[in-house]
Amino acid sequence: xxxxxxxxxxxxxxxxxxxxxxxxxxxxxxxxxxxxxxxxxxxxxxxxxxxxxxxxxxxxxxxxxxxxxxxxxxxxxxxxxxxxxxxxxxxxxxxxxxxxxxxxxxxxxxxxxxxxxxxxxxxxxxxxxxxxxxxxxxxxxxxxxxxxxxxxxxxxxxxxxxxxxxxxxxxxxxxxxxxxxxxxxxxxxxxxxxxxxxxxxxxxxxxxxxxxxxxxxxxxxxxxxxxxxxxxxxxx
Amino acid sequence: xxxxxxxxxxxxxxxxxxxxxxxxxxxxxxxxxxxxxxxxxxxxxxxxxxxxxxxxxxxxxxxxxxxxxxxxxxxxxxxxxxxxxxxxxxxxxxxxxxxxxxxxxxxxxxxxxxxxxxxxxxxxxxxxxxxxxxxxxxxxxxxxxxxxxxxxxxxxxxxxxxxxxxxxxxxxxxxxxxxxxxxxxxxxxxxxxxxxxxxxxxxxxxxxxxxxxxxxxxxxxxxxxxxxxxxxxxxxxxxxxxxxxxxxxxxxxx
Numbered sequence: 001x002x003x004x005x006x007x008x009x010x011x012x013x014x015x016x017x018x019x020x021x022x023x024x025x026x027x028x029x030x031x032x033x034x035x036x037x038x039x040x041x042x043x044x045x046x047x048x049x050x051x052x053x054x055x056x057x058x059x060x061x062x063x064x065x066x067x068x069x070x071x072x073x074x075x076x077x078x079x080x081x082x083x084x085x086x087x088x089x090x091x092x093x094x095x096x097x098x099x100x101x102x103x104x105x106x107x108x109x110x111x112x113x114x115x116x117x118x119x120x121x122x123x124x125x126x127x128x129x130x131x132x133x134x135x136x137x138x139x140x141x142x143x144x145x146x147x148x149x150x151x152x153x154x155x156x157x158x159x160x161x162x163x164x165x166x167x168x169x170x171x172x173x174x175x176x177x178x179x180x181x182x183x184x185x186x187x188x189x190x191x192x193x194x195x196x197x198x199x200x201x202x203x204x205x206x207x208x209x210x211x212x213x214x215x216x217x218x219x220x221x222x223x224x225x226x227x228x229x230x231x232x233x234x235x236x
Numbered sequence: 237x238x239x240x241x242x243x244x245x246x247x248x249x250x251x252x253x254x255x256x257x258x259x260x261x262x263x264x265x266x267x268x269x270x271x272x273x274x275x276x277x278x279x280x281x282x283x284x285x286x287x288x289x290x291x292x293x294x295x296x297x298x299x300x301x302x303x304x305x306x307x308x309x310x311x312x313x314x315x316x317x318x319x320x321x322x323x324x325x326x327x328x329x330x331x332x333x334x335x336x337x338x339x340x341x342x343x344x345x346x347x348x349x350x351x352x353x354x355x356x357x358x359x360x361x362x363x364x365x366x367x368x369x370x371x372x373x374x375x376x377x378x379x380x381x382x383x384x385x386x387x388x389x390x391x392x393x394x395x396x397x398x399x400x401x402x403x404x405x406x407x408x409x410x411x412x413x414x415x416x417x418x419x420x421x422x423x424x425x426x427x428x429x430x431x432x433x434x435x436x437x438x439x440x441x442x443x444x445x446x447x448x449x450x451x452x453x454x455x456x457x458x459x460x461x462x463x464x465x466x467x468x469x470x471x472x473x474x475x476x477x478x479x480x481x482x483x484x485x486x487x488x489x490x
Contacts, residue, residue: 118328143380144284144319145339145387146328148312152342163310165285172281175290176306 001085002029003077003106003187007092007127009120013137014091014111015043016168022051023171024178025087032085034076036060036069036101037093054083062208065093069101070194077189087181100126102195105187107180109133114142114150114165121154126196129158133180137168237262237316237395238300240422242283245295247275247446253295255450258440262395265423267433270442276426277322279442280398283424284319285309293445313344318392320384322400326372332383333368339391350390357415358386361407363479378406385412389419396422403429410465410472431468434461 004021008014022031035043035057044055056076060068069092080088092101102108110131112120115138121128128134134154139147151163162180166172203219211217240260244253260266268276275293282295286309289296299308299316308314328335336351351368359365361382366375375383381402388397397416402425403409413435416423425432433439434457441449453461474488 115327118330140281141323142325142327143321143323143384145335145384145392146326148342149328149330149335149338151312152338155342165310170292172291173285173287173309175288176310 001077001081001186001189002087002181002184003090003103004087004109004181004184005090005092005101005103005106006109006111007101007131008094008111009097009113009116009124010094012094012111012113012116013135013168014094015046017109017111017135017137017166017174017177018043018089018091019047019050020166020168020171020174021089021178021181022047022053024174025181026051026053028182029086030054030084031087031089032056032080032083033089033091034058034072034080035091036065036072038065038095043091054080054085060093064099064206065095066099066101067198069093070198073103073192077187077192081189097124097127099198100130100194100196102130102132103187103192104195105185105192107132107184108195109135109177111135111137111168112150112154113138114147118150118153121150121157128154128161130195131158131161133162133164133177134158135168135174135177136163136165139165139172140167237422239298240283240396241298241301242279243296243298244447245282245289245291245293247293247444249444251446253446255447258447258450260396260422260424260438262422263420264438265417265425265436266438266440267425267427267436268440268442269427269433270440270448274442275445276442277400278445279440279447280319280400280424280426283396284317284398286317312342316394317396317398318388318394319398320381320388320400320402322404325377326375326380328372330372331368332366332370332372332375335372336387336391339387343391343393345391345393354383354386354390357390358383360415361385361412363406382407385416389416394421396424398424398426400426401428403427403432408472410469431461431464434464 006014006018032054033047035041038060041057044057047053048055058072108131110128112134114136147165164177166174204217209216242258244255246252268279270276278293282291282293283297286297286304287295333351336354340350355366355368362379366379366383402412425436427433437453439451440447
C-alpha cells in the first residue's frame with residue numbers, strides 16, 4: 001500500500017488537491033482516506049459521497065491534532081490494509097506550525113496558497129522543510145512574477161523540494177503529482193517513523209489550567225525575554 | 237528557443253478546436269480577441285503552464301517541436317515564458333526593490349544593475365513614478381502592471397511574453413508596444429483594443445472556450461492600422477492633457 005500525507009494551513013486548498021488526486025487514481029488504486037481535525041470536518045463525507053471511496057475522520061478535541069495524528073496513524077494503516085487499499089491518503093488538520101506529520105516512507109505533501117503571504121514558507125517551518133512535494137494553489141489569483149517570488153522563497157527554505165503549481169479547482173498541471181504518487185513505493189508498516197520530532201514535553205497550560213501568569217504554571221515553558229535557558233519553570 | 241507550437245484542445249461543448257497547430261517564431265506577434273468569457277485568458281494560461289493535456293482545455297504546448305522537459309516546466313529560472321495577467325494586485329508584502337531582487341534570484345540573475353534598470357523601464361510606462369522603497373502592495377493597478385511588464389522584459393527575460401489586456405490599466409500602451417515589439421520575442425496579446433488587435437500579423441478569434449478562427453492580417457488592415465495608431469495617439473494626447481488639468485477650449489477636429 002502507498003501512503004501520502006497532506007499538510008498545509010487551513011484554506012490552502014488541501015481538500016481540492018485531494019479531490020483531484022482521487023479523481024485521477026481511484027480507478028487504478030483502491031483509495032482510503034483519513035481526515036484529522038480538531039472540532040469539525042466534512043471532508044470524509046464529501047469524498048465518500050463524490051467518489052465512493054473508503055473514508056474515516058478523527059477529532060483530536062483537547063489533544064494537539066498533530067499528536068492525535070501520530071497516535072492514530074498506526075491504527076489507520078491497519079484499517080486501510082484490512083480493507084485491501086492500494087493507497088492511503090491522510091489529510092492533517094493543518095493548524096500548529098511546530099510539527100510536521102510526514103513519515104519516513106510514502107510522500108509528504110505541503111499545500112500552500114499563492115496568496116498566503118510571502119513569508120509563509122519560512123513561518124511554516126517543518127511543514128515545508130520536511131515535505132517531499134510542495135503544491136502551490138490558487139495560481140489564477142496572482143501574477144506570474146509573484147508566483148515565482150513565492151516559489152523562490154519555498155526553495156530557500158527547502159532547496160530539494162519538488163514544486164508544482166496548480167489551480168486546484170480545475171486541477172491544472174497536476175500530472176506530475178499523479179505520476180509521483182503512482183511511482184511511490186509501497187510502505188513497510190513495521191518501520192514507519194516520523195521525519196521530524198514532536199515538541200518537547202508539555203506544561204500545565206496543555207492540560208487545561210486557564211490562569212495566567214508564572215505562579216500558576218509549571219512545565220517546559222519559555223519566558224518572554226529569555227532566549228533558550230530556563231526551559232524548566234516551576235510555579236510559585 | 238526557435239518555435240512555440242500550440243496543439244488543439246476542446247471547447248466547452250467538448251468539440252475539438254478547428255486548427256491543426258499554431259506555430260509562433262521569435263519576433264512574431266499574435267493577438268487573441270473574442271468576447272469576455274470566450275477563453276482568451278485560458279489560452280495564454282495554457283501556454284504559460286506549458287499544458288500537456290492537463291488543463292481544462294486539454295491543449296498541448298510544444299517548445300522547438302518537442303514536449304518540454306519537467307525541469308523546464310517547473311523551474312522558474314529555466315522557464316522561457318513570462319506572463320502579465322490582469323491581476324493588478326500584488327499580495328507579497330515586500331518593497332519594490334526586494335520583490336525584484338527575489339525574482340532576479342529566482343531567475344538566477346547576478347547583475348545587480350538589473351533592479352534599477354527594471355524600475356527605470358517601468359517608470360516609462362506609468363504616470364506617477366514608482367520608487368524602489370514603495371511596498372508592492374500599495375502600488376496602483378497601473379503601476380503594478382507597469383512594474384510587472386518591465387520585470388517580464390528584463391528579469392523574466394523570457395523569449396515568450398504573454399500580455400493579458402494591457403490596455404486596461406491606464407498605462408502608456410504605445411510605449412509598451414514599441415519596446416516589446418522589436419525585441420525579437422514571441423509576443424501574445426489578449427486584447428479588446430482594435431489598435432493592438434490589428435497591430436499583430438496573426439489574429440486568433442475565440443468563442444465558447446475554443447479557437448474559432450486563425451486570421452492573417454490583410455493589406456487593407458495593414459493600412460487601417462496605421463490610421464488607427466494616429467487616432468489612438470491623438471486620443472492619448474487628449475487624455476494626458478485632461479489628466480494634467482488642462483481644459484478643452486475649441487472645437488475638436490478628429
